[in-house]
Amino acid sequence: MDPAFVFDFRPTDDPSAESGQRWSTWASVEPLCRGPEPRPDWLVTDHAAVDTDLGVLKTGKEADVFLLERAVPGGASVVMAAKRYRGEETRAFHRSAAYTEGRRTRNSRDTRAMAKKTAHGRAVAAGQWAWAEWEVLGRLWSMGLPVPYPVQLDGTEILMEFIGSEGVAAPRLAQARPEREVLVSWFEQLREAMATMVQHGIVHGDLSPYNILADGDRLVIIDLPQAVDLVGNPLGMDFLLRDCANVCDWFRRRGLSAELADEHALYGDLLATAF
Ligand SMILES: Nc1ncnc2c1ncn2[C@@H]1O[C@H](COP(=O)(O)OP(=O)(O)OP(=O)(O)O)[C@@H](O)[C@H]1O
Numbered sequence: 213m214d215p216a217f218v219f220d221f222r223p224t225d226d227p228s229a230e231s232g233q234r235w236s237t238w239a240s241v242e243p244l245c246r247g248p249e250p251r252p253d254w255l256v257t258d259h260a261a262v263d264t265d266l267g268v269l270k271t272g273k274e275a276d277v278f279l280l281e282r283a284v285p286g287g288a289s290v291v292m293a294a295k296r297y298r299g300e301e302t303r304a305f306h307r308s309a310a311y312t313e314g315r316r317t318r319n320s321r322d323t324r325a326m327a328k329k330t331a332h333g334r335a336v337a338a339g340q341w342a343w344a345e346w347e348v349l350g351r352l353w354s355m356g357l358p359v360p361y362p363v364q365l366d367g368t369e370i371l372m373e374f375i376g377s378e379g380v381a382a383p384r385l386a387q388a389r390p391e392r393e394v395l396v397s398w399f400e401q402l403r404e405a406m407a408t409m410v411q412h413g414i415v416h417g418d419l420s421p422y423n424i425l426a427d428g429d430r431l432v433i434i435d436l437p438q439a440v441d442l443v444g445n446p447l448g449m450d451f452l453l454r455d456c457a458n459v460c461d462w463f464r465r466r467g468l469s470a471e472l473a474d475e476h477a478l479y480g481d482l483l484a485t486a487f
């Protein structure tokens with residue numbers, strides 16, 4: 213058959229927006245906007261897959277996180293987290309300019325629009341935060357760090373591995389009350405993850421018990437759009453110390469000794485491994 217006449221067949225009962233469905237967007241995003249290799253075996257990349265919105269997981273200050281199922285009718289399926297940055301609404305971004313120092317925009321129209329906070333400017337900013345988080349997630353995942361696998365980026369929407377089970381999200385560290393043994397193990401996990409990040413010159417910048425999920429015995433770090441360069445950003449060291457303070461504070465409140473959960477000791481250790 214002449215290949216010019218071969219086209220993707222799609223059944224006529226198209227998924228409809230009203231029912232919270234769409235065709236899988238996997239095939240339509242650029243290669244750079246698909247997750248790093250090796251890809252996990254749970255990924256659904258079939259062109260015939262349908263995405264179904266299962267509802268809001270959490271609304272945040274600048275993004276909302278939804279549960280999304282990607283399924284091949286009668287075949288493989290996976291539930292993922294869809295983080296959608298808000299752009300069009302009149303909503304101030306709380307992350308300050310200190311995080312974005314040195315970030316470039318494509319053209320001066322975008323820069324002016326962002327400064328004036330026009331609708332277009334907010335959309336550009338939302339896209340930049342999404343891109344920034346996407347890029348960091350991919351780097352950290354490739355380093356073997358405990359972050360959700362970044363599946364794809366489509367404009368202001370990041371699809372990522374859902375942390376939790378049976379559609380129930382893993383609790384945030386803030387809600388967890390672990391046994392002492394687990395507490396010690398979690399502190400070590402975080403120290404190790406932070407050390408690897410610092411060795412690669414990356415600081416989370418908003419690390420807190422709200423941006424760490426307790427997935428059973430394992431901690432998973434999330435919410436990374438504001439991650440900064442340890443040395444490239446003039447406040448990189450300050451952000452690192454603040455991350456250390458937030459983390460140590462939580463561990464002390466849960467009963468870890470002040471010697472173990474000492475932010476200055478942690479900060480010193482991390483910097484010692486970096487330089
Ligand atoms: N991959 C994920 N798996 C499971 N739950 C997630 C995932 N990503 C985010 N969440 C849930 O959604 C919440 C908000 O996500 P995140 O912190 O990335 O967004 P945010 O808009 O910055 O939120 P906030 O303003 O509350 O900090 C998280 O605290 C967590 O409960």
Ligand SMILES: [Mg+2]
Nearest residue numbers: 272422423435
């Ligand atoms: Mg958060």
